[in-house]
Amino acid sequence: MAAVLAVPAHADMMIRDGQVVESSGAPFVMRGINHAHLWFPNRTERALKDIAATGANTVRIVLGNGVRWNRTSERTVRQLIARSKAAGLIAVLEVHDTTGYGQTGDGAPKDAATIAQATDYWIGIKDALIGQEDYVILNIANEPSGNDVAESYWVDEHRAAIVRLRAAGLKNVIMVDGPNWGQDGSQTMLRRAREVFEADPLKNTLFSVHMYQVYDRPDVIRGYIDGFRSQGLALVVGEFGPDHEGDPVDEATIFDLTNQHGIGYLGWSWSGNGPKARNLDMTVKFNARHLTPWGERILHGEGGIKATSKPAAIFEQVAETPPARNIFSRWFGVD
Template identity: 20%
Template sequence: MRPRTVPLLTAGLLALAGTLMALPSASAATTGCRVAYRVTNQWTGGFQADVTVTNLGDPLSGWSLGFDFPDAAQHVTQGWNATWSQSGAHITATNADWNGVLATGSSTPLGFLGARADANPDPTGFTLNGVACTGATSTPPPTGAAPALKVSGNELVTSAGTPVILHGVNRSGGEFACIQGNGIWDGPMDQASVTAMRSWNVRAVRVPLNEECWLGTASVPAQYGGAAYQNEVRAYVKLLISNGVTPIVEMHWNHGQYTGPSAGCSDVRATCQKPMPDAQYAPAFWTGVASAFKGNDAVVLDLFNEPYPERATGDATAGWKCWRDGGTCPGIGYPVAGFQSLVDTVRATGATNVILLGGLAYANDLSQWLTYRPSDPTGNLAAFAHVYNFNACATTACWTSQYGPVAARVPLTLSEIGENDCAHGFVDGLMDWADARGVGYLGWTWNTWNCATGPALISDYTGTPTAFGQGLKDRLARVPS
């Protein structure tokens, strides 16, 4: 992401058995729930609905019911037996003081008065404490440390050969706060924040970094660069791994002046997205990062955020050649580190970690990825793409024709997905496509920003989802771990 007809009385059982991965423990909670929703009366402009929530899992000492209204005109105006709130289309009902305890198999009745337009469709996608339902139960195994990964055909696998698909979120901050003189991170990077991520069943977190901050150049306040920055990155990576989360360490912003087409800034410093990595600092950055994490193949290395050399060269073929080979690229005023040289840089340290590479057009174009992909002596090279509703490749037809052949040959992760409308209809369709093909995805971003100005998943660091984030949270609760 660049920074920045009326139905009659109805009754339905909408259920959800989700899988909330627990933190390491002797036993993991059994989860599951069932929701019955029924419109008991309706009139012009309004209606009344009864909701019955049944807990099928382990006893609960507190609960929160969530669902989305399908029609924009539907609103809760008054509710009972819970505290009701609404944000956009998303409804939350939290237990009252007297009905917070739900034993296994027990139910509690709720209800509300609502407003509507002509249509009054039943909501779907009910969740209870973030677990979305089918009326079944699930007991996830205890979670240990994140496993070492390697490439096997078109899959990421553990040392035992178990396939792993990367599902999770981005955690923005390390790419910009330091160079702006505001700190090292944006918001908390502690155990509580990771526990909140795990409550969403997040299994991978992408951590964007700034090359000048890692290297401690003169552009960065001393307290936020060099060893101080590196130590913070190492500590966060270690924390993620210990919680069973795969860290993806990524170079986001880099040094080098670029003022051509689609330039994000005219600053030579690493303060915006440049079209390609620079040959001045990028090799040193990747020598340092690869050296820091070599021998720990639980860490995945993402060489560069969103290449767009074709905007500078004016030609896709020249763009792909610049992407792979670097050097003097037309339209780019600084020497470029091509991805073959950066793969070589990482491998020269002895690091065998999986490496991720995105394509052109801000990592949205993978049309020639297989043709131009660098050679890797370890065979641990995988692909990524970034997909938003405003990208060129934003349709099922494009994903199938362009991403499908890549996913058939190498592991593919959609390492940034999102939409700029505070909704999740677009990413729902994208995740459907990905799930059918064993392709991973990570939402942008686990930051408390305004989702009206960019795809922010949460409204607070305890993990309260935005309307956009609710779509990813519901999906992560039910995709296989």
């Protein structure tokens, strides 16, 4: 009697039992770096190669949907995906125009986009994303609300967005950022993530917290991570650094606990931050040979990228495929 091989119903990168899992079945723990393509497009080609050379396995790329900043075209998105794949990096793509939506008073963003407008963008460029499920994670909206927004906005708008994205045929892992400028200081995401997760018919949603000054003590970081783990929901630290505009961050505990529990992290950012956030640059003026203290820490420090990052198995599988034509076809979608 011939053996029957079990084939998973959904064979792309997915969320399973509270973690990101590749189509090979191997867990994938993100160890990555953010790159601000939106404002530095001429730096991107070199930056992706340099980020890959650090040993990082993921790059989170800043895009615009045309509401607050320039719209990143579908053609450019295709190029970004192809270049990330060529470098052996999983690409997390995010719309940045939503940052701080609804914030009032000092520091309020002008003309920030809504979650719905970010969703419109993804659906508009869906042809660049469909078929890339093993390589691309779709981060709906960066830091999608400020501190003055009702928590129902974060819950209801993300639920609606996920339903629309799935109806449009997008099967990629979806990443959802927390409210309160991504830091979830209200713990809305911690308390209500399950409602958003259940809206996804594929159950393929990942949650991202940005750990800045809210996370300045071990007990706060541990409580947040344990809160997600106890619910069996997948979490990634989508942004973090050593401080934030002069306020301290307990990055040592972030490194310690993410490594202890197999949770992904994506440091902010390769280069290009303004004067108030200059300490978050990992390189000086995008020069990979000139690392900042933060660059040295995240790349070479204890629990950092060099010591803990493992490449996505999908790139090893492709590298083992003998015919060059098969590799080219799979990566770039052409014969």
